[in-house]
Amino acid sequence: MQKTRQGIVVSDKAEKTITVRIDVARRHRRYQKVVRTSTTLHAHDEHNDAHVGDTVVVRESRPLSRTKRWRLVQVVERAR
Template identity: 85%
Template structure:
């Protein structure tokens, strides 16, 4: 029975191989936050605040996360609202890069 199954598998026409995965632009995550530090060269620290409602108690729970992002032109400064996009690891902490400065600090 095994021999018959092997012969049938060899005789069956094979489909096209799976194409390689292409790096798509739509895959990276984007976040909007406020710059809290720009002291390092070509690096900004972005704080992202999230407010969500607790599933059971319905109370608004606020949390924040900080990300280190690559700023090639040292364009963003403290207080600016920016959009960052996920990228390959650039250093030990930097996994994001600056896309644009949405609003300048006053």
């Protein structure tokens, strides 16, 4: 089963590639404080659909290049 993640596009400068920021908020085990972290990943965008600020869903795939291991599934919300 492939993982899916939802995130925000932070860069679309490369051809057929987007950089997506995944924000995670989870509670600290001991102190119960909400700790926010983010990860960035590169995703394959075949038709250059997504642009900076868009909310997108990406799915894990086979390695497509040195850094790309994800594919764009859909654009959930366009940036205003």
